[in-house]
Amino acid sequence: MKHKHWLFLGIILYLLVNIAGLFIPVVINAAKYAQVGREILDNQDWINMTIGGDPYDQKPPLLFWIAAMIFKPFGISIAAYKLGILLISLAGIYGTFRLGKTLYDERIGVLSAFMWATCLGYVHFHNDIHTDTLLVVPVILSIWQYAAWVKTRKDYHFYLGTLLVGLAMLTKGPVAIVIIGSAVGLHLLFTRNFKAIFDYRWLLAIPIVLLMIVPALWGLYDQFGLEGIKFYFWTNNAGRISGSYAGKNNDPFFYIHTTLYMIAPWAVFSFLGIFMQIREQVQKKWRVNSKDEFYTLGGVLVYLLINSVAKAKNPHYEMPVLPLISILAARWALLIFDKTQFAKLRKIVSSIHVVIGILLFVLSGAFLIFVFPNPDRWIWLVIVALLGGFVYVLSWKDSLNKQLSYLVLAISALLFTLNAHIQPNLIQYQASFKACDIFNQKANSSEQLHIFMPEARYWEVFLYSKNYGKYLVTPDDFKRIDPPANDWLFTGPEGIQQLVDMNIAIDTIGVFQHNSMSSLSIKFLNPKTRASKLKTRYLLRIRQR
Secondary structure: OOOOHHHHHHHHHHHHHHHHHEEEEEEEHHHHHHHHHHHHHHHHOOOOOEEEOEEEOOOOOHHHHHHHHHHHHHOHHHHHHHHHHHHHHHHHHHHHHHHHHHHOHHHHHHHHHHHHHHHHHHHHHOOOOHHHHHHHHHHHHHHHHHHHHHOOOOHHHHHHHHHHHHHHHHOOOOOHHHHHHHHHHHHHHHHOHHHHOOOOOOHHHHHHHHOOOOOHHHHHHHHHHHHHHHHHHHHHHHHHOOOOOOOOOOOOOOHHHHHHOOOOOHHHHHHHHHHHHHHHHHHOOOOOOOOOOOOOHHHHHHHHHHHHOOOOOOOOHHHHHHHHHHHHHHHHHHHHHOOHHHHHHHHHHHHHHHHEEEEEHHHHHHHHHHHHOOOOOHHHHHHHHHHHHHHHHHHOOHHHHHHHHHHHHHHHHHEEEEEEEEEEEEHHHHHHHHHHHHHHHHHOOOEEEEOOOOOOOOOOOHHHOOOEEEEEEEEEHHHHHHHOOOOOEEEOOHHHHHHHOOOOOOEEEEEEOOOOOOOHHHHHHHOOOOOHOEEHHHEEEEOOO
């Protein structure tokens, strides 16, 4: 390959975008997960998870343990937390490379790892850290180890794969088995590998995994009894599918349009990869040979099909299968640019990619000029340098490396713009940060900051305050906890009204115009209509009664 500059450009992307994002605060659920880690240290309890001092059952503890281990030497440093997760994720990038190499060859392994590490979903959710951010790592490593076991029949691969299943279940519960099980199970089924399907080792895998998740089950049983165990294995999963526990999204195409930006700028290769992989088998009338693999399609299609009919849908739910999509994208990208039979398709793909690259730079410019104008001069210098590289690469002779190079430059420009300029500007509209700043300056060591009512449920209020209190969901919770005089409250207009109805004497310390960083609309992004999307939030102090 003549031009290998895309590897260097990938490193630039990784450094520019992720370093720029290390110092962006986390909000909502990402802040909640970090706060659970903080409370592990405060409580000196690594088994019973809490949030705001209340028992917490939503997710298993592995991410929280990692947060606590990072906070212990570095303090409550979100930059250190993000960097720690990034370093762990290097193992997931390596696993993607090794799985691609095991299933196909080294070229596909390298390219799939590159696509995974440089896609929008990877970069975004390593700033907005969810359990799915961590789940990717044991999932892809486990599938790789099981694939290596099937190929070599070496026992240590099987047992490593099984241990990784346990780690995945300590990260997000039984959903890990769905992804790994469908990837490995469907491959064995379609390739008619009945010897591996009925191998006795699977019976040994069950107690190994159960033993590994004992800490999660122990904490749930200790705090919630048998309902906690039921929640882990059933309610938290089936309830999200049916909507009985969480979720109201009825869009069956959610993960189609979500994939467009989650795997950007490699969406064209990704959709083509999935389509061509299925087409290849249909043309062969599913006459499978020893070179065929179904780990990728099995893991991707089953998981996304289940998630598509589920009522609870979120972009980060797709994270664990993006490396599998990257392997398919890499395989077919190489085939399209290597085989003469795809000459016409190659021209179409190249044309679409030029348009995508131009649009990404146009979008970056729109953010810098119209959404939040007057960025720092150094930001413009970086964007202009990336644009110059983009124009230069367009002069190369058409090749896959040309596509990779200018697309990674284009996505670098957009992601750098978001992390270095847009998100820092969004922080000024996140009222919770302003409230925490005032509280941390004025409150004494005995006073706590509480969240009152669902309209104010921004978990960063706890994470960034020096003395977090309780989440008071209802007026009855307020009466039950009965916060003492001089404690502080973060709330909204409904909370103010409830306090008046309860005859609670309060002092208004701060009034803020608010819009959540995780909830952006066209009207908010437009400076002329931004004010219409702002809501009011309050920082209050309870008076002496």
